[in-house]
Amino acid sequence: MIEQRNSKSNERGAALVIVILIMLALTGIVMGVSSISVNETRLASNEKLDKDAFYLAEAGVEKSIQYLAQLSVPFLGSGANKDQPAILLNDQELYGKGTVTSYLDPLDSNTGNTSRFVAITVRATLNGSGMSKVLQVQVGQQNFSRYAYFSDLEKFPSGSTIWWVTDDELYGPVHTNDQLHIYGSPTFYDEVSSAASSIDYYNGGPPQDDPDFRKGVTLDASVIDLPNDTQMLLNKANEPGGLVLNGNPVEVEFRIDGGGNPFLRVTIGGSTSDMSYPSNGTIYVNGRAEVEGTVKGQVTIGCNGDIRIMDNVVYDTDPRTDPTSTDLLGLVSEGNVVVWDSPANLDSADETIMAAIMALNTSWTVEDYASGSPRGKLIVYGGIIQKQRGAVGTFSSYSGLISTGYEKDYHYDPRLLDNPPPAFPTTGQVEKIAWNEIDPSSDISMNFW
Numbered sequence: 001m002i003e004q005r006n007s008k009s010n011e012r013g014a015a016l017v018i019v020i021l022i023m024l025a026l027t028g029i030v031m032g033v034s035s036i037s038v039n040e041t042r043l044a045s046n047e048k049l050d051k052d053a054f055y056l057a058e059a060g061v062e063k064s065i066q067y068l069a070q071l072s073v074p075f076l077g078s079g080a081n082k083d084q085p086a087i088l089l090n091d092q093e094l095y096g097k098g099t100v101t102s103y104l105d106p107l108d109s110n111t112g113n114t115s116r117f118v119a120i121t122v123r124a125t126l127n128g129s130g131m132s133k134v135l136q137v138q139v140g141q142q143n144f145s146r147y148a149y150f151s152d153l154e155k156f157p158s159g160s161t162i163w164w165v166t167d168d169e170l171y172g173p174v175h176t177n178d179q180l181h182i183y184g185s186p187t188f189y190d191e192v193s194s195a196a197s198s199i200d201y202y203n204g205g206p207p208q209d210d211p212d213f214r215k216g217v218t219l220d221a222s223v224i225d226l227p228n229d230t231q232m233l234l235n236k237a238n239e240p241g242g243l244v245l246n247g248n249p250v251e252v253e254f255r256i257d258g259g260g261n262p263f264l265r266v267t268i269g270g271s272t273s274d275m276s277y278p279s280n281g282t283i284y285v286n287g288r289a290e291v292e293g294t295v296k297g298q299v300t301i302g303c304n305g306d307i308r309i310m311d312n313v314v315y316d317t318d319p320r321t322d323p324t325s326t327d328l329l330g331l332v333s334e335g336n337v338v339v340w341d342s343p344a345n346l347d348s349a350d351e352t353i354m355a356a357i358m359a360l361n362t363s364w365t366v367e368d369y370a371s372g373s374p375r376g377k378l379i380v381y382g383g384i385i386q387k388q389r390g391a392v393g394t395f396s397s398y399s400g401l402i403s404t405g406y407e408k409d410y411h412y413d414p415r416l417l418d419n420p421p422p423a424f425p426t427t428g429q430v431e432k433i434a435w436n437e438i439d440p441s442s443d444i445s446m447n448f449w
Helices: 002-070 231-238
Strands: 086-094 098-106 117-126 132-143 149-153 174-176 181-183 192-194 243-256 262-268 271-275 282-295 298-303 307-315 328-333 337-339 351-359 364-366 374-388 393-395 402-412 426-438
Touching: 002 086, 002 098, 002 117, 002 132, 002 426, 231 243, 231 282, 231 298, 243 307, 262 282, 282 328, 307 328, 337 351, 364 374, 374 393
Parallel strands: 149 174, 149 374, 174 192, 243 282, 282 298, 282 307, 298 328, 307 337, 307 351, 328 351, 337 364, 351 374, 374 402
Antiparallel strands: 086 098, 098 117, 117 132, 132 426, 243 262, 262 271, 393 402
């Protein structure tokens, strides 16, 4: 009997030990789960802070891009050579989330000139946690000089249609805020975009109308607004190193002396004088400007009247044969830019204009384009930007050949994509080229190019 009681006692003791072990195991599991939950909560919280800091830095980048987009000229930076990083936002509170510091760094290889490329470096620090993120985005400020051809409207002021016709050739980017009108088989060698949803074909489309879009065509593209006036160029010309000329007309002939030095021969009211190019490259004419000659250097003429092309306007070093040429000309008019009926332009020979041309109100056109006989080719090496498309000639609907005026031979100067003429207007659009996240401890005021 005694041996039986000991056996039952031993069994109860063993069961108690098992229960205790199970309870300990369950307690360990509960504590482990609790620890995992705490760690996951902590990780989730850190991940949220990390994302919040990233989003705040992105907001700083977008604010910096908005600043660049509203500039009338590409960003210059700070310092004597205008190529050093400049602070835009300095520990600025943003959206109640934290502070943002932003530096803008223009491309150094374009020292002293307007730079299309800018590095934006932004540090964002969250309130409370001190969590920081640094983002760097490299952007390109789009300049109107990037277009071989640009128009707001593709019709005459009267409302009649102007057509791209057989034998028209365009090299370089093309954009219109209007509809493209096609007769026959013109050739577009680079990207083409139109804000319209369709193309207007003279004969209803292929096979009679069969344009060759070598790099395709984009319809329903965004509208790009032209500047309202040339005030920005006047401001630039009024700065030290600029040149303002008053008269109606002001004749500006680009010349080169016997020693190879460029100068301007300016005639106003019958009085002629020779002048040096302005050091900041900006000339402004209050009145009408009449332009011709050989350009050596970089210069832009802004004008609140018409600009008349009196004869060939060419570069001293022809970039078509020597791509190292640094000669550049911009012509920006609040009126029209017109190939005028000067004796030199009525000789039935080809005319050559090398420039980035902008006519804000209204067109790039030819005087008396509908009169006389064909004058040859109108060769433009550069780009044409205009409010409303102007005519340079007429064509026969039977043969598709030019009847009066000029046949177009427009070639884009690819240098204009990255190196616009001095103070040439920007489109207000900024394109992101590359971005990366960098160490938050980095000195974001340093030169990154």
